[in-house]
Amino acid sequence: xxxxxxxxxxxxxxxxxxxxxxxxxxxxxxxxxxxxxxxxxxxxxxxxxxxxxxxxxxxxxxxxxxxxxxxxxxxxxxxxxxxxxxxxxxxxxxxxxxxxxxxxxxxxxxxxxx
Amino acid sequence: xxxxxxxxxxxxxxxxxxxxxxxxxxxxxxxxxxxxxxxxxxxxxxxxxxxxxxxxxxxxxxxxxxxxxxxxxxxxxxxxxxxxxxxxxxxxxxxxxxxxxxxxxxxxxxxxxx
Numbered sequence: 001x002x003x004x005x006x007x008x009x010x011x012x013x014x015x016x017x018x019x020x021x022x023x024x025x026x027x028x029x030x031x032x033x034x035x036x037x038x039x040x041x042x043x044x045x046x047x048x049x050x051x052x053x054x055x056x057x058x059x060x061x062x063x064x065x066x067x068x069x070x071x072x073x074x075x076x077x078x079x080x081x082x083x084x085x086x087x088x089x090x091x092x093x094x095x096x097x098x099x100x101x102x103x104x105x106x107x108x109x110x111x112x113x114x
Numbered sequence: 115x116x117x118x119x120x121x122x123x124x125x126x127x128x129x130x131x132x133x134x135x136x137x138x139x140x141x142x143x144x145x146x147x148x149x150x151x152x153x154x155x156x157x158x159x160x161x162x163x164x165x166x167x168x169x170x171x172x173x174x175x176x177x178x179x180x181x182x183x184x185x186x187x188x189x190x191x192x193x194x195x196x197x198x199x200x201x202x203x204x205x206x207x208x209x210x211x212x213x214x215x216x217x218x219x220x221x222x223x224x225x226x227x228x
Contacts, residue, residue, distance in 0.1 A: 002188050005198030028200040036150045037226045064142055074116050084119030086142040112151045
C-alpha cells in the first residue's frame with residue numbers, strides 16, 4: 001500500500017506530556033491497522049517547544065533526528081542531539097526532547113510494541 | 115540510549131534483491147538487541163539503482179521517502195513515489211523500489227516483525 005503525503009492524518013498536540021509549546025504530527029500509517037507498531041510519524045517541534053518526560057513500558061520508542069538540534073533527557077542523562085542521531089527508549093526507561101535551537105526540530109517517532 | 119550519526123554502522127549492498135546498482139545503508143540501531151524490529155535504517159539509492167522485488171512474511175516493512183523520487187512495484191501495482199510518501203508491505207505482499215529520478219532517492223526502512 002502506498003500512502004501519499006497529502007493523504008496523511010495530521011494533528012497538533014499542545015504541551016505534550018507536560019512539555020512546552022506544541023508538537024505537530026504527520027502520521028505515516030494508520031497504526032490501528034498495523035501489527036506491533038503504535039506510532040510511525042514525523043514530529044516537528046518549533047524552537048522552545050518540547051515533549052515532556054515520559055516512559056515506555058512493554059514497547060520501545062525510536063526518535064530519528066531529521067533536522068535541527070535539541071536536548072534529550074535520556075533516562076536521567078542530558079544529551080545534546082542533532083541531525084542523524086537516534087534516541088532509543090524502552091523497557092520502562094523515560095525520555096523527553098526539547099528544541100533548544102533556532103530552527104524547527106524534525107524527527108521520526110517509531111513506537112514498536114513488545 | 116543515544117546513538118550519534120558517526121557511531122552508526124554503514125554498509126553498501128550491491129544488486130540488492132536482484133536490483134540494479136547499489137543500496138547504501140546507515141543503521142540507526144543494532145536491531146539484534148531490539149524487540150520486534152529487524153531493520154531501522156536510512157537507505158540511499160543513486161539514480162538508476164534499485165532494490166529488486168521481494169516479499170515480507172510475518173513482518174511489515176515501511177518505506178518512508180525522505181528525498182528524491184522513484185517507482186515502486188506495490189504488490190503488482192506500479193506507483194510513482196516522491197518525498198513524504200510511505201510504502202507499507204507485509205503479510206506476504208511484495209515490493210520493489212527504483213530511483214528513476216536524477217537525484218539520490220533517500221528513505222527510511224523499518225521492518226517490524228509479528
